[in-house]
Amino acid sequence: MTGLFSAGLLLAFGATGETPFCQVLGSPEFPLLSKEGDVMVGGAFSIHSKITQPPLSFTMKPTRLTCSSVNLREFRFAQTMVFAIEEINKSDFLLPNVSIGYRIYDNCGSTLSSMRAVMALMNGNERTVGKSCYGQSAIHAIIGESESSSTIVLSRTTGPFKIPVISHSATCECLSSRKDYPSFFRTIASDLYQSRALAQLVKHFGWTWVGTVNSDSDYGNNGMAIFLAAAHEEGVCVEYTEKFHRAEPGKLMKVVEVIRKSTARVIVSFMAHVEMNNLLEQLSLHNITGRQFIGVEAWITADSLVTPSSFSVLGGSLGFAVQKANISGLDHFLTRDFWERDFNCKERNRGSMAETSACIENNDISELKNSNDDVSELRYSTNIYKAIYAVAHALHSILNCSNCQRCDEMVKVTPWQVVESLKKVNFTIKNGDQVWFDSTGSAVARYEVLNWQRRSDGRVHFKPVGYYDASLPPGQRFVLKTEAIMWPGEGRELPVSACSESCQPGTRKVLQKGKPVCCYDCIPCAEGEISNTTDSNGCIKCPAEYWSNEKRNACILKTVEFLSFTEVMGIILIFFTLFGLLLTSVVATLFLINKDTPLVKANNSELSFLLLFSLTLCFLCSLTFIGRPSEWSCMLRHTAFGITFVLCISCILGKTIVVLMAFRATLPGSNVMKWFGPTQQRLSVLTFTLIQVLICTLWLTINPPFPFKNMSHYKEKIILECALGSAVGFWAVLGYIGLLAVLCFVLAFLARKLPDNFNEAKFITFSMLIFCAVWITFIPAYVSSPGKFTVAVEIFAILASTYGILLCIFAPKCFIIVFKPELNTKKHLMGKTVKKWKC
Numbered sequence: 140m141t142g143l144f145s146a147g148l149l150l151a152f153g154a155t156g157e158t159p160f161c162q163v164l165g166s167p168e169f170p171l172l173s174k175e176g177d178v179m180v181g182g183a184f185s186i187h188s189k190i191t192q193p194p195l196s197f198t199m200k201p202t203r204l205t206c207s208s209v210n211l212r213e214f215r216f217a218q219t220m221v222f223a224i225e226e227i228n229k230s231d232f233l234l235p236n237v238s239i240g241y242r243i244y245d246n247c248g249s250t251l252s253s254m255r256a257v258m259a260l261m262n263g264n265e266r267t268v269g270k271s272c273y274g275q276s277a278i279h280a281i282i283g284e285s286e287s288s289s290t291i292v293l294s295r296t297t298g299p300f301k302i303p304v305i306s307h308s309a310t311c312e313c314l315s316s317r318k319d320y321p322s323f324f325r326t327i328a329s330d331l332y333q334s335r336a337l338a339q340l341v342k343h344f345g346w347t348w349v350g351t352v353n354s355d356s357d358y359g360n361n362g363m364a365i366f367l368a369a370a371h372e373e374g375v376c377v378e379y380t381e382k383f384h385r386a387e388p389g390k391l392m393k394v395v396e397v398i399r400k401s402t403a404r405v406i407v408s409f410m411a412h413v414e415m416n417n418l419l420e421q422l423s424l425h426n427i428t429g430r431q432f433i434g435v436e437a438w439i440t441a442d443s444l445v446t447p448s449s450f451s452v453l454g455g456s457l458g459f460a461v462q463k464a465n466i467s468g469l470d471h472f473l474t475r476d477f478w479e480r481d482f483n484c485k486e487r488n489r490g491s492m493a494e495t496s497a498c499i500e501n502n503d504i505s506e507l508k509n510s511n512d513d514v515s516e517l518r519y520s521t522n523i524y525k526a527i528y529a530v531a532h533a534l535h536s537i538l539n540c541s542n543c544q545r546c547d548e549m550v551k552v553t554p555w556q557v558v559e560s561l562k563k564v565n566f567t568i569k570n571g572d573q574v575w576f577d578s579t580g581s582a583v584a585r586y587e588v589l590n591w592q593r594r595s596d597g598r599v600h601f602k603p604v605g606y607y608d609a610s611l612p613p614g615q616r617f618v619l620k621t622e623a624i625m626w627p628g629e630g631r632e633l634p635v636s637a638c639s640e641s642c643q644p645g646t647r648k649v650l651q652k653g654k655p656v657c658c659y660d661c662i663p664c665a666e667g668e669i670s671n672t673t674d675s676n677g678c679i680k681c682p683a684e685y686w687s688n689e690k691r692n693a694c695i696l697k698t699v700e701f702l703s704f705t706e707v708m709g710i711i712l713i714f715f716t717l718f719g720l721l722l723t724s725v726v727a728t729l730f731l732i733n734k735d736t737p738l739v740k741a742n743n744s745e746l747s748f749l750l751l752f753s754l755t756l757c758f759l760c761s762l763t764f765i766g767r768p769s770e771w772s773c774m775l776r777h778t779a780f781g782i783t784f785v786l787c788i789s790c791i792l793g794k795t796i797v798v799l800m801a802f803r804a805t806l807p808g809s810n811v812m813k814w815f816g817p818t819q820q821r822l823s824v825l826t827f828t829l830i831q832v833l834i835c836t837l838w839l840t841i842n843p844p845f846p847f848k849n850m851s852h853y854k855e856k857i858i859l860e861c862a863l864g865s866a867v868g869f870w871a872v873l874g875y876i877g878l879l880a881v882l883c884f885v886l887a888f889l890a891r892k893l894p895d896n897f898n899e900a901k902f903i904t905f906s907m908l909i910f911c912a913v914w915i916t917f918i919p920a921y922v923s924s925p926g927k928f929t930v931a932v933e934i935f936a937i938l939a940s941t942y943g944i945l946l947c948i949f950a951p952k953c954f955i956i957v958f959k960p961e962l963n964t965k966k967h968l969m970g971k972t973v974k975k976w977k978c
Contacts, residue, residue, distance in 0.1 A: 176240025183283035328584030376657030434458030607730030838868030
């Protein structure tokens with residue numbers, strides 16, 4: 140096993156018991172780039188992205204690991220580290236008399252190589268470290284790694300020795316634990332902010348149905364776990380959650396198949412650069428396009444992902460990227476000084492096409508040079524630049540560097556001092572960015588929102604369409620320019636990704652059994668309920684006097700129903716009322732003209748005129764039932780009806796009694812008419828009417844009728860009616876009228892066959908028969924009729940009974956007066972011939 144760690148230590152004792160010394164077993168691990176200085180800073184980058192691991196038989200010393208496939212992006216990071224160190228070494232203000240050296244190792248994108256690199260950085264290159272195993276580390280700080288998993292290995296290894304590790308791109312939230320990683324710092328924000336911002340981004344565009352794919356690593360798993368929790372809070376549902384590691388091609392193919400079969404059009408990809416490249420290759424191979432990818436800083440700005448076939452898959456992608464910045468002098472260093480010094484390769488003469496052979500002979504270097512020509516997208520390079528300067532400021536503080544441009548060379552710097560000093564650094568680099576670390580050792584979260592778009596020349600660029608700044612107040616952190624976004628297929632129309640279509644206002648969501656909350660059916664709201672928002676979870680019941688409209692998206696005032704003067708039914712009833720008044724007036728006029736004729740005199744003209752007056756009042760009282768009920772109209776309609784009908788029946792009862800008394804008066808020795816003369820007749824009518832007035836007065840005093848909004852009979856409308864108040868009072872009024880009518884009918888029935896050519900009793904019998912029949916049928920019709928029809932039934936009963944009395948009692952008399960005047964004589968009336976008259 141020791142062969143795996145070529146910088147491992149062996150504690151050895153001399154044969155005579157001398158002081159122990161530390162010896163390196165195996166071959167020392169040499170850095171890729173190095174330079175000695177007064178203080179040393181280590182670097183670990185994946186300058187190669189692939190590694191060939193030898194078989195581990197544990198029976199022989201393993202062969203060295205073989206790295207391949209140059210990672211141009213990571214090599215630029217190493218160059219940036221060298222540039223920052225050399226810039227500081229030239230500074231007269233920062234560590235003026237102290238030089239910084241560096242040792243940069245290549246971990247080949249493997250955690251195993253990361254362990255080799257960190258052991259080499261801690262131990263140095265010498266086979267014998269010294270005469271004691273208690274010496275300090277060979278370096279004072281380490282810059283790296285790029286990936287979170289490798290950074291975790293690096294930080295856990297260096298943690299017990301309190302060697303500060305400053306990462307430029309390891310964003311796993313797990314690294315924020317000061318208990319587990321006490322000496323870890325980073326010039327990039329934790330994924331806690333990016334993951335939550337991803338959920339807000341998805342919610343902003345209304346995508347409620349997404350798929351997720353992540354690297355099966357600390358970076359991908361932790362970041363995706365935070366996103367899933369935030370997405371749940373935002374109401375976003377996840378159709379599938381898949382993950383794979385770069386060394387698991389079988390799982391990758393499963394992920395591709397899941398994406399192909401999925402219905403979610405949005406994919407949140409929380410992946411490292413290498414896994415994203417592997418996924419992209421397979422998606423392009425299987426021609427899986429039309430998905431909206433939402434990416435993270437690890438791959439959204441990776442130029443290496445841009446290929447002729449990749450844009451069909453990733454075109455229109457949105458994602459968060461570290462803010463880019465311009466470091467003056469870095470572009471010149473990358474494209475001229477670095478190549479001339481380290482590779483003895485002169486830059487192309489701009490006036491000719493000649494190149495030195497050194498650049499041509501090494502294809503990888505030529506490619507690397509081309510990748511460094513474009514330094515406009517410096518993002519992680521800026522973070523490395525900040526990390527180096529943070530170490531320099533920490534050392535500047537430890538060494539008590541003063542304004543006299545001297546540092547205390549007698550102070551011996553230890554790594555743990557650098558850790559404590561890094562916690563306090565706060566400075567501004569030359570491009571204006573402020574550098575400091577929070578309590579977890581992270582930088583403040585600031586991201587650009589980028590969109591993959593194609594320029595007119597066919598080249599793909601990452602266009603900024605917004606930003607996220609965690610240092611701003613909550614309402615101002617997230618800004619997007621939606622109109623500037625190009626969606627998949629290079630369209631301007633926002634893609635839709637939902638398990639179910641949005642429920643429009645007027646409907647509510649009902650979850651589909653066994654599916655996520657974003658999968659639902661849209662059910663119309665019930666009557667009387669509404670929903671006025673899209674995707675409403677429930678319907679709102681309308682207030683008491685309101686009802687839902689036809690679309691169930693708004694509450695409207697219920698229709699107020701009452702029998703009005705303007706509607707057809709009201710007009711018809713008014714017509715018959717007025718016609719009845721006209722008819723009564725005609726009869727009264729006819730009787731008035733012929734008041735001295737025997738027929739009018741014989742039928743008690745005074746009671747006849749009083750009866751016609753009461754019939755007029757009966758016709759008029761029907762009008763009080765039409766129109767909008769009010770407090771006064773409700774009290775008037777029932778009392779007027781009760782009193783006028785009692786007055787009418789009292790007159791008829793008086794006439795019936797007169798008929799009976801007149802017959803008795805013709806008998807020998809009878810003197811009965813003196814007991815029921817005109818005075819008694821008037822008193823009887825007055826007495827019967829006053830009793831009804833008393834009943835009505837008690838009713839109005841105790842519990843009078845009042846206007847009432849009946850909302851129970853119809854749900855969709857309000858019936859405006861007159862509540863009876865006291866039901867006893869109402870039925871007492873009707874009962875009293877009925878009692879008088881029955882008494883009148885009985886008396887008239889008994890007198891119907893008295894000998895006379897014009898016996899009025901028989902006509903009274905018919906009128907009372909009609910009256911009783913009408914009001915007997917009125918009761919069940921009144922109880923069962925809904926709304927305004929209840930009032931119409933009552934008016935009909937009033938008119939029908941009034942017309943019945945008018946026609947049955949007065950029609951035969953008017954017929955004789957108008958058409959048979961020869962019969963309107965005293966001789967005829969006193970005759971014994973009985974004529975049969977029918978009403």
